[in-house]
Amino acid sequence: MKLSRLAMMGSPIPQYLFLLMACCAHVAICSFIENSTDKLSLLEFKKTTGDPQQALTSWNDSTHFCRWKGVLCSAKHPNRVTSLQLQNQGLLGPISPSLGNLTFLRILSLSTNSFTGEIPPSLGHLHRLQQLNLINNTLQGRIPSFANCSRLEVLGLSNNQLIGQIPADLPHGLQQLILGSNNLTGIIPASLVNITALFVLGFESNNIEGSIPGELGRLSGLQYLYMGGNNFSGRFPLPILNLSNLINLNAADNGLTGDLPSNFGNSLRNVQLLVLGANFFRGHIPPSLTNASDLYFCDISRNELTGVVPSSIGKLSKLSWLNLEINKLQASTKQDWGFINSLTNCTELQVFSISVNRLQGNVPDSVGNLSGQLLYLYLANNQLSGFFPSGIANLRGLISVALNGNKLTGVVPDWIGSLGNLQKVALSSNFFTGEIPSSFSNMTRLEELYLDSNHFDGQIPPILGNLQTLGVLNISDNNLHGSIPKELFRIPTLREITLSFNNLYGPLHTDIGNAKQLLYLDITSNNLSGNLPGTLGDCDSVADIEVGHNAFSGNMPNSLGNITSLQILNLSHNNLTGSIPESLSRLQFLEQLDLSFNNLEGEVPTEGIFNNITAVKVDGNHKLCGGPVELHLLACPVIPLDLSKHKLSVALKVVIPVAIVVSLSIVISVLLFLARKQRTESISLPTFGREFQKISYGDVARATGGFSRSNLIGQGRYGSVYKGHLFQDGNMVAIKVFSLETRGAEKSFIAECNALRNVRHRNLVPILTACSTIDSEGNDFKALVYKYMPRGDLHNLLYSTQGSENTTPVNNVSLALRLRIITDVSDALAYLHHSHQGTIVHCDMKPSNILLDDDMVAHVGDFGLARLKFDSTTNSNSTTSDAIKGTIGYVAPECAGGCEVSTSSDVYSFGVVLLEIFIRRRPTDEMFKDAMSIAIFTELNFPDKVLQIVDPQLLQELDVCGEDGAQVLQSVLSIGLCCTKTNPNERISMQDVAAKLHGIRDAYQ
Structure with a gap:
């Protein structure tokens, strides 16, 4: 007020007051900019991000942005975002570079979404950033520089499609560097050894080559080192033994050579998981290995190891998994076989394989003293002799036993029928004699029985017909007589x-x-x-x-x-x-x-x-x-014809065909002329085998509100899916618009058209029509129109959550509903594989591709990666394509690299989905890493600990339905394990799966 009066009176205003006013104005402007920058950056992120699950609905003006889902602001600096965590929200599209403006950001987690494109280089300017987690997306391109992120402690980029080399300028304060399951190349940069704070280092399943630098031994705090599935060569680097804190070590599936260091276990005393399989290691198993007393998972299979198994192996009392198969290990004397006696101290052992080695003589009776938890016993393809190992009678928990490929003689004892949990018995290629024990019929869970290439005589027991879960029976190359039992x-x-x-x-x-x-x-x-x-x-x-x-x-x-x-x-x-x-x-x-x-x-x-x-x-x-x-x-x-019939034959064979050819030529010429004349209005529909209503580009544009983001319900690699009203009946439809500028999109359109050309099944998403024309600017335009599925997809049903901090699924999905859904899906795949005129391999089976209608009936959709086989000159069960990727976690082992796909690979993906539905854990869950997978996890806990691993929500229901519900879960998970066998030839067909699931579902209802 005084300043105003001074000015009005013409009195001069002191200079310091002008300076004070300017400073106040500057502070106010800066404060406004600071308050708005982070919000604008978040809104830009939302604008460029696909959100089919509506995870960002709280990001609106009615809520302060610091309370938006996944957003956390600083207490000291209000309105500055310090944490953005939106993991597993079904988000799509590129990551907006605007996140680089969140200069106070310390934690950024966007893991387990479907983000594509490159990692924005702007993230490398966040100098306060401490954790960056982009695991489980489909990001591409090179890893940008994070040299300016001096406070970065966690960098998680695994399970993407990143290329190039590991950056040499990583921050020295990194504690966790997680780069596994990408397409990285080159060698390990020498500068990596300067990051002395590292305790987790993972770059498994890439294409990194060269030798493993011994300098890694300087990383004294390293506890987890994952290097498997690369192209490393050379010897095992001795300096690694300096890592006395190492807990997990995986260097499997490389080209490493030489002997394993003799002091291995003396140095790495804390190691719990050791995976060195599929290399070229020679020499003996180091006896010092038994000093690693915490070891519970040991896989040194598929090498060239010789000598005997150390008799002190039983010192590893915590062993749960011991795989020594496919080496050149020996045993012939009682002393050589001492390791079996020693293993009886491993009371937690569940898996033991020493198949494909050079073991000789009788299997010691002490094999019966092995852990009561033993599930898998594999002694196949050695030189074992003598009678059937009597000690196996004590292993009542066995699920699978393999003695095939040996020199065992005598009869198979009747007591084998007492092993009621057995699902697979392999006794082929031995010298067993006598009759086939009828007690096999007591193994009510038996699924595979191999007795071929022996000297069995007598008749095939008709009582084997009681094995109501048997899928494979091989009794070839024996001396059996009598008839084939109708049972x-x-x-x-x-x-x-x-x-x-x-x-x-x-x-x-x-x-x-x-x-x-x-x-x-x-x-x-x-x-x-x-x-x-x-x-x-x-x-x-x-x-x-x-x-x-x-x-x-x-x-x-x-x-x-x-x-x-x-x-x-x-x-x-x-x-x-x-x-x-x-x-x-x-x-x-x-x-x-x-x-x-x-x-x-x-x-x-x-x-x-x-x-x-x-x-x-x-x-x-x-x-x-x-x-x-x-x-x-x-x-x-030749049967002679009369003259009149001969004339008619000439007319039928010559005159009429010529007339038809001439007429067709004229018609085709006219149609081609009209097509060229009316290109801007024409529609080229694929032949689906039935009449479809024709639609134009204008129809699609109007139905989607000009391709409005408000109508966007999904976004993928090759296009976007919109909802809209297209036809006069007023029903909602889903319109998949292909982004033809994306490489492979047109191929995906063709694949989906071919896959859906003649299919008819209640559990496939119904296609209504297709549009292949040009848009308003003269560019090619392709779209497919499907029936709208109002209940969303299975992924959303399983994992939708409420609130930014609540990660517990809110949907209480009953056991009966889960059974219905997985049975519907099995019917769809069985139809695609076996009942259609040509085999269709879906290639991308996952929960987000399983859609639900109003009645919660499941429909399989998204055939953009599907492969067909109609040519009778090729194998209908498999096809090859370097472009096929599928989705990480669901891809079968044999085609994870983008090679061979088959109906068996679909079965594997289905099996993963089945296990996921009932366990309610994604196959990319943090717990499934290294050699662990959702299938192995289930196997290790099956059947006794099933109730400890299934979705806790189901346990509440089991309190009501009791043993019946528990039995259902056990039966269903057993099917999932049959589908996820590592060997494609061991997986059951979708027809078998569908039949079993129908039986389980009907009995439960």
Whole structure:
């Protein structure tokens, strides 16, 4: 007020007052800028981030930004963001560079989302940043410089698609550097050894090469060192032994050579997990290893180790997992076998494998004193002799036992039936004699039984038909006689039966038609006779039928042409008569057909497989005629036609086709002219096998509100998904718009169109139409329109949370609902794999691709990575593509590098999803690292500790439903384990899975 009056009176204002006023104004402006900068940066982040799960709904003007979900502000500096944690929120798109303006930020965690693009270099200017966690996304490009982040302690970038080398200018204060499961190359930078504060260092599953620098031994505080799955070479660096605090060491799957250091266990006394498998280590197992008394997980398999297993191995009393398989370890004397006696001290041992070594002689009886928790005992492919190891009778908890590939003799004892938990028994390639014990039928959980290549005699016990979970039965190459018991064909889960090279006789029972899940039948080289039953055609899932070298007679059943999945049919060296059924020529997937050396007659078909001369064998059938000229058969007799029929034939064969060709040429020319004339309005729809309503680019734009972000419900690698009203019926639809500027997007569109061309199934997301045209600017435009699924996806159902700090799922998903969902998904995959006209491999099975309608019926969607097989000249069960990646955590081991995919790889992904649904842990959970996975975790706790690992929410329900619910969980997780076998050939088919799940679900309801 006084200043105003002085001014009005014309009195001069002192200079210091002007200076004071200017300073106050400056402070006010700076304060305003500081208060608004962080908020604007967060809003820019929200603007560029896809949010299909609506995780950022609280980020609005009605709430102060310091109370937004995931945001934490400083107490000393109000309105300055110090922490942004939005892990596992389903966020999509690139990470906004605006986060680099949050200059007070100390913690940034965006892990387990679907962020793409490069890591913004602006994050490297956050000089207060202490923790950066971007694990489990699909980030690409190189790792930017973080040299200016001098306070950075945690840098987590694993499970992405990053390339280039490990940066050489990392901050020296780093404590955790986590870079595993990327595509990093080059060598370990020498500067890494200057980061003396490191206690976690992980760069496993990359392409890093060279030798492991011995300088890493200077990192005295290092506790966790993960180097497996790279291209390292050279010897094991001795300076690593200086890391006396090391707890976990993984250097598996490299090219390391030389001997393991003799003082290994003396130096690394605190090591608990040691994984050195799949290298080229030679020499003996260091006896000092037993001084690492805390070791619980030891895998030194797949090397070239020699000598004997140290008899002091039992000092490792905490061992749970001991894998020594595929080496050159020896044992022949009682002293050599002392390690078995010693292992009895390891009371927590669950997995022990010493298969594929050079063990000789009898298995000591002390094997029966091994841990009562032992689940897996693998002694296969050695040189063991003597009788069946009697000590195994005491191991009542065994799930799997493998003694195959040895020289064991005598009978298999009846007491084997008392091991009621066994799911797999492998006794093949020995010298066992006597009859097959009928007590096998007591193993009610048995899924695989291998007795082939022995000297068993007598008959196949019909009581084996009681094994209602048996999937694989192999008793080939023995001395069995009698008929094939019809009871075997009544096992609902039977998918492979191999009885070849025996002395079986009599007919093949008509009950074989009951084997609906049968994929492989081999009864070659027996004395079977009679007619082939027509019910064989009821085995509509079978892919390979081998019945050659028997005495079958009569006509070939026409019903064989009904087996649309058939790939191989061998009926050679029998006494079959009559003609070749024409229906065989219509089998799209038939790849090999051997009808040689029978008494067949008549004309050989010329269509289908008969066009492929290398795939058909008909030698030794002297009454056959005609067929493709390459078969060099005599021409069939010509039946004369009367003149009028001859004239009609000429008209049908010559005149009419010529007229049709001319007409078609004219029509095609007109259509091409019209298409060029009206390109801006035309729509090129893929052929889906049924009539679709045509839509234009304008229709799609209007339905999505001009592709408004408010209608965006999902965003992925190749495009975005919008909701909108497209048709006059007013129903909501989901429109997938492909980003054609993204490499691979057009290929994804084509893949999805091909996959959905003729599919019809209640558990697949229904496609309504497609649009392939140009947009308003003349650019190519492609979109697919699906039925809208209002209940979202399975990932959201399992993991949606409330509040920024609450990480507990809010959805209480009942056991019954989980059963319904996983059964629906199994039906969809079984249809894609086995019931469709061509095998479809989904390639990206995960919870976010399982959508739910109003009735909570599950629908499988997103076929952008799908692979099809319609060509009968290639293998329908597998396909190869370097571009296939799938999703980390769900990709099968054999195709994780982007190589071979198959129906088996889909089965693996399904198995992971199944385990995830009932355990409610993502396969990328922090606990699943190194050699641990969700499948191994389940295996180690199955069956006795199942209730300790399942979703705690289910336990409340089990208090009501009691033992029935617990049994259901055990049965379901068992299916998941069958699906996630490491070897693709050991996994069950989706048809088997679907059948089992239906049985479990129906019984529980």
